[in-house]
Amino acid sequence: MTLYPTRRAILLTAAGAPLALAMAVAAPQLWVAAGAWVVMAAGLMLADALLSAKPAAATLAVSAPRTAGVGRPEAAEVTAASEGGAPQQVEVALGGNDRLAVSPVRQVVRLASGSARATFELAPGRRGEGRLERVWARWQGPLGLVWRQREAAPAREVLVTPDVQGVKEEALRLFARDAAFGMKAQLETGEGSDFHALKEFQTGMDTRAIDWKQSARHARLVAREFRTERNHHVILAIDSGRLMSAPLAGLARVDHAINAALLLAFVGLKLGDRLGLFAFDSRPRVASGVTAGAQAFPLIQRLAAEIDYSAEETNFTLGLTTLAGRLDRRALVVVFTDFADPTSAELMVENVQRLMRTHLVLFVVFRDQELEDLVRAEPKDADDVSRAVVAQALLRQRDAVVGRLKRLGAQIVEAPAGELGPALVGAYLDTKRRELV
Structure with a gap:
């Protein structure tokens, strides 16, 4: 489990610096108010962390093909689910090794009935053993001040083969x-040197293909047909x-x-x-x-x-x-x-x-x-x-x-x-x- 502040929390904490400077200039004895602002911001972040969905209740699953042809994109699917207190949306990322390029870098998906699915494109660049090594999901608390993150190692292998x-x-x-x-049809008959069959001579056929003995026997012109x-x-x-x-x-x-x-x-x-x-x-x-x-x-x-x-x-x-x-x-x-x-x-x-x-x-x-x-x-x-x-x-x-x-x-x-x-x-x-x- 990883816990860290959002951009909003950083801006909120930094907003107290000009206020503390102004108070220090106007009334130096009130300098402790600057510390109070930081404490307040930290308290809000702590409350946001307690109110957000717990990473222990979140599960991550990866679905990907077992084989992929080099140069042929394939799809991988990440399913994020939470049993209780699910956030409204989750940001999901998937990481592969040097033989599999994953795009997009991350996706934001909304949860419905406690679960969400994100589809990533896998681009196999080199033959060999491709691996999906890490999957991440993070979400914000209700105040938007804290990121909570869940990381898993699916260890899913994708064998990259010729296409x-x-x-x-x-x-x-x-x-x-x-x-x-x-x-x-031409590859089978007409231009080769292996005898294939006899057929009735038709206008346009090569006269050199006429079999005169068989023509005399059948009382009509018959030509040899060859195949490659x-x-x-x-x-x-x-x-x-x-x-x-x-x-x-x-x-x-x-x-x-x-x-x-x-x-x-x-x-x-x-x-x-x-x-x-x-x-x-x-x-x-x-x-x-x-x-x-x-x-x-x-x-x-x-x-x-x-x-x-x-x-x-x-x-x-x-x-x-x-x-x-x-x-x-x-x-x-x-x-x-x-x-x-x-x-x-x-x-x-x-x-x-x-x-x-x-x-x-x-x-x-x-x-x-x-x-x-x-x-x-x-x-x-x-x-x-x-x-x-x-x-x-x-x-x-x-x-x-x-x-x-x-x-x-x-x-x-x-x-x-x-x-x-x-x-x-x-x-x-x-x-x-x-x-x-």
Whole structure:
């Protein structure tokens, strides 16, 4: 239980100072009246404390989800109740650890039938074990001179995971959109090399698809129908080193990469391909074999949640060499990484080039909106000019590396962080249509 004065009590006590000074000047023998004013104010505060609701009669309960996707706001509810002498309103606050941002800072709620509920928004900023560590409720006495406060430790854990719900929602939107325009059907039939079925030839179909033997047997033109190959191996290689732990658009870059990778995994498993996950920083951290079927998505999700934030520099040579040694057939390797200096970029390009001798590499590049904004912003002082020059140099270096990867034969996906997932899925579907794997 905590007891302390309100702003009104402080102003009431301070109001006696001018009065005491005036009396001391006019009649020095009445200086004791100043002490009487302080005693009176203290008496009023004591009476207010005795008349207010007792903290022992107040109870605080917290309701929050057990899991939350990183970057996806969730709601937590605090219930404050008092058995007797309940105040008219209560000010409630909720505190979380560094992985959970709570807003608003505090709320004032009115009690009805002795209880009140306050809803807070939880903003998971980093994956891991989030905790709601403290909940506070305070109220004033009937005179408004004293705060009485009750504090509790709910010790409620909220596990912050990759945003799987957002991944599934985005995947459903993509499937619904593609189905409306026939894209889903095209992926199944028409543009692949695997024989699917025979169908009657129709105007507009490729004449090279006509099966003349079957046409003679059926006494009408019959064409072969093909479907896109399945069972391709798709490896999601995520760099989890120091640079990927830097924030971008409100989340760490590695979290954006994980969300995009999970979206691709969800779509790829649905379309019949085999998916694997690989993460590395200074050394390999997560490595799975390839798996198939929609029922394998929870496994990919669990392994993605184990990718931790790292402060170590990325060792591209060890990471990508280890990955290449695990692959026993040609695969589509999707590389999520970032680079900041020519040395790391050179090492990265050298090892990606070695990987491309056998495999198709899809290289994912984060489009840094912050750097582009710095370049386009109108300079107002010398510091703005310096920032613009540095940002332009970084963008130029990034473009040079991307151009070099394109010349080597890598497929490039470059998009803002918020649009990375759909752009990656589009590039993946394009590789399937073109049968590049």
